[in-house]
Amino acid sequence: MGRLFTNNLNIGYGEQIIVNDLSVSIPDKQITTIIGSNGCGKSTLLKAITRIINHHSGNVLLDGKDILKENTKALAKKMAILPQSPESASGLTVGELVSYGRFPYQKGFGRLTKKDLxxxxxxxxxxxxxxxxxxxxxxxxxxxxxxxxxxxxLAQETDIIFLDEPTTYLDMAHQLEVLELLQTLNIEQQRTIIMVLHDLNQAARFADYLIAMKDGKIVKAGNCEEVMNHQVLKKVFQIDAEIGRDPRTNKPMCITYNLLKGENKHEENSIPSHFALSAHS
Known part of the structure; x- marks a missing residue:
């Protein structure tokens, strides 16, 4: 079991439950990517794990402790989050913005120390x-x-970094630039990265562990071979996907897909625990 996991987590807004009875363990020192259609609860899950929003029931444990009982600054020394739409940094220089990451370590009047700089x-x-x-x-x-x-x-010096759709609004080159940076941080500094991505092929290329969600529940969690396949994508996205291999990474990738129509779109076939990857070459 990893350092971070959820146990029977229920999350919602008001009376509406978005994430229902979700239990998952996040692998330590790996890149975990959460995929799923809009409104399935991906971002809601991230916000609850990082204590941006409260959960209705269940718990989130980090190093054996319930995060709701953790001191705010102590928790901020363990995990950092980059939200989907960061607050405006209008009027700030780059150095000033990055210095905000040192907040958990500041005392008194909050002056930056030599170590902070x-x-x-x-x-x-x-x-x-x-x-x-x-x-x-x-x-x-x-x-x-x-x-x-x-x-x-990074200036927070946390072992765990959460990112909610870090490539949104970026062109292809800048998307790749950001994802390669995160991969480097994971490999060279052993940072645990948890992020939400919409692009399935980017998710498969850069993730060690995938979590596929639908309607606030986990459909499948595992390595790319276990999640990036015809049956899982059919259930999660209601698509008929052709799965092949990325010639550069040899990881599974979605070559093309069609929307499922009629009765097939609403099929809720159970997914076997083990099945062969549907690869077409």
Whole structure:
């Protein structure tokens, strides 16, 4: 079992339950990606695990402790989150924004220490944003800003980083840039990365572990071979997918797909625990 897991988690807004009785263990020091259609509860799950929103029942445990009982600053030293739409950084320089990541370590009047300044420079350097340190965040491109937000998360010096759709609104090159950065952080620094992605092939390419959700429940969780296949995608997205192999990574990828129509769209066939990957070559 990993350091982080949920137990019979129920999450909702008001009386409406979005995530229902969900139990999952997040692999340590790996990249976990959550996939599913819009409104299935992906972002809601992320917000509950990181204590942005409260859950109705069940619990989220980190290192054996319920996160609801953890001190805020203590928790912020263990996990960082980059939300889907980060708050405006209008008027801030890149260095100032990244310095906010040091909040959990500040005492008294919150003046930055020598250690804080060293960590800020390190986070800027590792994300390739050091040259922007004194530039306004507003003056950067979308990809550059996203890397700066990741630098702020790194400045928290947490072992676990959550990202909610980190490639949204970015072009293909900048999407790849951000995902490769996260992969490097995972491989070289052993950071545990948990993120939500919409692009199935990006999810399969960069993830070690996939969680496929539908209607607030987990349909399938496992490695890419177990999740990225015809049957799971049919159940989660109601699509008839042709699965092949990425020639560069040899991981499964969706080559093309059709929408399921009529009665087939609503089929709720159970998924066997083990079945062969539907690959077409």
């Amino acid at each position: 060293e960590v800020i420079d390190w986070a800027l350097d590792v994300t390739g944003t050091f040259d922007y340190k004194f530039r306004p965040v507003d003056a950067l491109s979308g990809g550059q800003r996203q890397r700066v937000w990741i630098a702020m998360a």
